[in-house]
Amino acid sequence: MKHVTGTKVTAAALAVLMGVGLAACGSSSGANGPEGTADDPVEINVWAWEPTLKQATAAFEKANPGIKVKLTNVGSAVQTITSLTNAINAGSGAPDVAQFEYHALxxxxxxxxxxxxxxxxxxDYDGFYTPGTWAQxxxxxxxxxxxMDSGPTALFYNKEVFDAAGVTEPPKTWDEYYEAAKKIKALGGGHYITADTGSEGSYTILASLIWAAGGRPYEIKDAENVSITLASDPAVKKVADFWQKMIDEDLINTKVNSWSDDWNRGLGDxxxxSLNYGAWMSANLLTSASQASGKFRVATIPQWDESKPxxxxxxxxxxxxxxxxxxxxxxxxxxxxxxHEREGIDARVDNGxxxxxxxxxxxxKFLNGSDQLTEYFGGQEYNKVLAQAASEVSEGFSYMPFSAHAMSIYGDNLGPAYRKEVTLSQALANFQKALTEYGESQGFTVTN
Structure with missing residues (x-):
């Protein structure tokens, strides 16, 4: 069965999204140019930030001596988007291959x-990948x-802190999560169950919780019509109301930004x-919160309905x-x-x-995990939990066709809710308004 989302949309209707001319229209008739052989060598340029591509690229060049790969890290995912946009609009300087987060593709x-x-x-590859990533x-x-990789959301939690607070099992429902948050806050010493400031780094995290709750607030209906229903989608309201309660009762650290030095220190001490983050976070914890080795564990995220994960x-x-x-x-x-080939996948997975x-x-081999991470997670078979999390990803969620812009304005619109200047529902309504205005400025008819 094919897991394909989206509708037929013409390049003419969407080229203005990034100021990209129609001369850049995608090819649909198969690859062109040299294949790269010993008799006819070629060099390709690849822009990517994923560190495991170094090992995979080395394996590729060994298997394909006619192709030299110039692998360049032009910065973070956001910086890569900026550099690509500049190159496309300039009409030169773009690489042959680029890495994209799914929401930006x-x-x-x-x-x-x-x-x-x-x-x-x-x-021919339908059925090879997880339905969620293939759809993207x-x-x-x-x-x-x-x-290339995936990020099924999982709950990464400090078992030592949870135990000290009397939370002996990871919360299976959001009600249990709320009760756990109160117990952890009662420990004093600045302890919180999690941190969230509504910054740009939280964009995909909130989206993943809405996704898990059954929310579908974005839809491309046809070449000219887009639906954005952040202010009316029942699942969005459910998530927003719950998170609002957490903010109102000061159960979330709303001062520490994701990926900051203070954030890493908080995870370490x-x-x-805890964090509700993508599965790739396991390797990041190993390096950014190494002092917490042996204390962290992984669980699937809390559920609204345990009978329907x-x-x-x-x-x-x-x-x-x-x-x-x-x-x-x-x-x-x-x-x-x-x-897609086993050697390339193994080169990346074996390195995190x-x-x-x-x-x-x-x-x-994968389910057994690495020795380093098994030690970090206190001997837990962590990849078995993460594989379960991947199997529970629901289908049907999609991002809007200007998600990169949405991320760039997310903090400006959502941040005030975490400072208690507006409610989260009001912030989402403001976000929807800003996205609607942007979409209409790009030639879409946007319904709410």
């Missing part, structure tokens, strides 16, 4: 800046990337006692071929190796990447 695919990989071989790379009737994705990324590339055959061979393919998620 449609904005480039629908604007015609990416090559359609369907006829390169990607159309299908857009506009084409396939614009191969899933236990004053930030549901989860969302927080993060994860894909590799895509730029439509402007004149070396698409070689670029496809690289992406196919890194994201969380897989997006079903075979790896079921393999004994």
């Amino acid at each position: 449609p904005q480039f695919a629908l604007a015609g800046s990416l090559a359609d990989m369907s006829d390169m071989g990607a159309k 790379v299908n857009s506009n009737g084409g396939i614009y990337g191969l899933p 236990g004053t930030i006692a 549901s989860n969302g994705e927080a993060g994860g990324s894909t590799l895509a071929i730029m439509a402007s590339s004149e070396k698409q055959k070689a670029a496809w061979k690289y992406i196919d190796f890194v994201n 990447s969380f897989p997006s393919d079903l075979e790896t998620l079921k393999s004994e």
